[in-house]
Amino acid sequence: MSKDRSNLDNLRHSASHLLAAAVLQMWPDAKPTLGPPIENGFYYDFDFGKAKITEEDLPKIEEKMHEIAESWKGFEEEKVTAEKAKEYFKDNTYKTEMIKELADKKKDITFYKSGDFIDLCGGGHIDDPKDKLKHFKLLSIAGAYWRGDEKNKMLTRIYGTIFPAEKELSEYLENLEEAEKYNHRTLGKEMELFAIFPEIGPGLPVWLPKGYAMRRVLEDYMIKLERGFGYEHILSPHINKEDLFKTSGHLGFYDESMYAPIEIEDQKYYLKPMNCPAGMTVYKMKTRSYRDLPIKLGEFGTVYRFEKTGELHGLQRVRGFTQNDAHIFCTKEQLVDQIQEVIDMMLIFYKDLGFKKYKFVLALSDPEKEKYKFCGSREGWDWAENTLREVLKNNNLEFTEKVGDAAFYGPKIDVLAENVYGKSDAISTVQIDFNLPERFDLSFVNEKGENERPYVIHRALVGSFERFFAFLIEYYKGSFPVWFAPVQAKILPITDRNLKYAKGIMSELKDQDIRVELDDRSETLGNKIRQAQEEKVPYMLIVGDKEASSPEGFKPGGKNLVSVRLRSEKNLGQMDFGEFIDNLKKKVNEKSVDL
């Protein structure tokens, strides 16, 4: 562990010592292993042997921690020999393993002592534990393999967090509670946007009607946006022949993410983990001229990639997902403009979605690493990386650079979004590929009539509709802007007498491509409003005797009224039905976040 980390990390790491000390007093046979600080707190992994601990034990452990902290005046460092360290931890195989490794690498072995508690540790603590180890909370218990390897023993991980002040802690805990309420799994279930059924399979979400309606709006939006930029769209099958993945190289470098093959008439087929091989095949179907370039082939491509059951998480980590994928084939001279265009599209897209929580990361090669020698020359990498960097700079975009995070086949720009728990995941990407043009022997006829190799850009504005939806749900807490809300308006007849009129209103809205529902239950208006409010429907149309133009019901083109209520609980009062439609359409066209 490094000594130059932040004070908050030192505080958290110190708290993990305190947690281990408390656990050892309560379960003397428990074996502590590792306890690092993490993004929002800390954890410590223990081997509890036969003892079972549950989340009900956490308050007791916290109590013990407070008690012990009183006696902790500081962390005393002591350099020890491997022999002494092994002797001290002779009953703890995990620590013994770590000591052996440190000794093998001829690194310093240090103990840190606070109160009666001694831990094998690289350092990174606070100076005055007694005063500072106060505002903490243990949060949860989870299983974790020793060193993250599933071949090893499953340990018990206790998560906690600590802050310098009580106010910060309680704010954090409140946010966490809020996040739980608005996390995409909770809201996705409550709002019936998607479901994951054990009968169908883990990591294989089903888009329920409301989720699919939203997805369809975003797909349509994307097609229009992309067509405006000269894209065309294809659709390729979900299984492809083995040879195609040999040509692409996926069966060499990506097979751990691929599922087992299906044999059909002595020929192996794989669920496609990426859409690229089919995209390359379409490019190759005819001779391409420099006059045709750039060619931009988009695909809503559903791919299947292996994830361990334990790593699956709602819509965020799944086994099958659909990308808003595209491959751009261009000349070297066109590359910078094409990257710029993708950035332009990203910014339009995020703006239209009202999406602000994202950041750019430039993922670069590490010239020292072997994997970056596999494709492309060093000059090629430098040029491509510089091209990406220049585009980001020219757009005055803030970005971080990550050396060694590039794909083996080329550098890329990733866009990360932050979820309700403050964690980031990639939502969009633009990548330069040195690999596939070679492997598929792509070419175009240049101005001199010679065959020339095109550049290939991989690009996904929505890297995964599933993951993107997880962010969208959390970002909007389910109160989606009207243009992509699953139900844009809900009609609430005051009595059954108004049903006929309500149905006329519904039919007219459907004709106008507005997503609408009718609450035809024999319930009070109050209950109907409450229900629509819970469903976060942007507009409620209340129709009673005063709104219905006549007892016969709705008259197309006639004078029809509706009383409009917003999900914000604001009442717009009675208005002309035609005017309401115009207003709604205006909000839709403007992609307005407000109603």
Next chain:
Amino acid sequence: MSKDRSNLDNLRHSASHLLAAAVLQMWPDAKPTLGPPIENGFYYDFDFGKAKITEEDLPKIEEKMHEIAESWKGFEEEKVTAEKAKEYFKDNTYKTEMIKELADKKKDITFYKSGDFIDLCGGGHIDDPKDKLKHFKLLSIAGAYWRGDEKNKMLTRIYGTIFPAEKELSEYLENLEEAEKYNHRTLGKEMELFAIFPEIGPGLPVWLPKGYAMRRVLEDYMIKLERGFGYEHILSPHINKEDLFKTSGHLGFYDESMYAPIEIEDQKYYLKPMNCPAGMTVYKMKTRSYRDLPIKLGEFGTVYRFEKTGELHGLQRVRGFTQNDAHIFCTKEQLVDQIQEVIDMMLIFYKDLGFKKYKFVLALSDPEKEKYKFCGSREGWDWAENTLREVLKNNNLEFTEKVGDAAFYGPKIDVLAENVYGKSDAISTVQIDFNLPERFDLSFVNEKGENERPYVIHRALVGSFERFFAFLIEYYKGSFPVWFAPVQAKILPITDRNLKYAKGIMSELKDQDIRVELDDRSETLGNKIRQAQEEKVPYMLIVGDKEASSPEGFKPGGKNLVSVRLRSEKNLGQMDFGEFIDNLKKKVNEKSVDL
């Protein structure tokens, strides 16, 4: 073979004897096997041993057939004993096998002799071969397994056709040539609508940009139509757990159409051959009340079903295809209205598509057959079959009834469309299912508060987008109505000077969701028109100096002109650009077939 078949069949069967006689004179070692009449002609299968024959041999065989026919005065029937028959055909294992079977079944064994040629045959010939076996043509050669079983030897099949008069023959041959020109595989390739790549896999079509653009229009159309009828849409994954298909019964009764499983963490998953199991799972996700019924869950579900390589055919017979699928859950009382509604939707759909070549088939159970005793009671079958029949009658729809063609789980109405070769294939279906509601133990709470089993209707207006497209392409010979044409308008600038203006026109059309292309090649206007004509683009917009409002180019909202030419070669002359857009939109809204 039956003796009561039509004269045309007798003529064609007689011609197959003549073909065999000619082949035997030319290749004395060839073994004739079977030679029946078929829908548009006849064939005869031969084992040629080591000899190789090609389509270049066909004219020579025809010549020989004409020569032999001169000596054929009639077909003489002779009843023979099995011994005599075996002796005569002792060198022909195929005929020997047939003789043995006839003898085993104690059926008559008959020879038919015409000229010097004797064949084992059940009869069905014309009386005056010399005069009538004249107007024939051998068409093609194909491989065919003995008795259609791939475990048997591959034989050589020669296809031919014959008509009573030369005029009919030449008309048929002309139609055939026309059909070849407009068959969906030829046009699909020429127009770049779809492609099947050997690298990706046989039977796994890729939708190319123009095909996908059309598919997207039809999907959007279908969503709107279905939403109007109260449907909601889901999307389920392409692989489902093994247990789901055990529950549904697919792994018992449908596994021959399913591909081998994929194992993920010791759990088997199958590519879904049907969307029903996931649909049932979504129904079951919560308690349903009689007030919620009918529930109509639609899905553009892509399914994978096994077909032998030899049986694959363009988009008509594939291994992976997408259904415009839906499941309707309703009470017994609602069933007839729901079937009626599906018929209503079919008729709207075919009308909107301008589709007239279709026919209804009522597929019924055969009470004698074992498979119809597996699900549902006899009374249930009778009632359901009668319900379907009544709906067809009430709509004054012509239909044929096919006993024994029902699914084992319930009766159905299929809609068949005819392709350019005159063959029919199912495009839509509506089916009652006695099986899945039981197997998934579906229920709803009825008015008395009791659990009651719902009825399930399977329904697909587009049973397969792939197959439906094959019909559409052939039906319209590629000249699609403007509302779903892949490119609705193509802009043809007269000189490069007009490019800027042309791009302004294009951008405005894209903004208005019109699918448009720009021919920016430095070609003559004549060549550009020829190209657009070949691509069957409905509207060509010719823009030259006279159309451009000013040298600076297009002015949004300003006075902009275009010269409009139709693919029918009709010239509409110069018109206001806004007026052109209004006209085009009117044709789109009206789903007009004419421009």
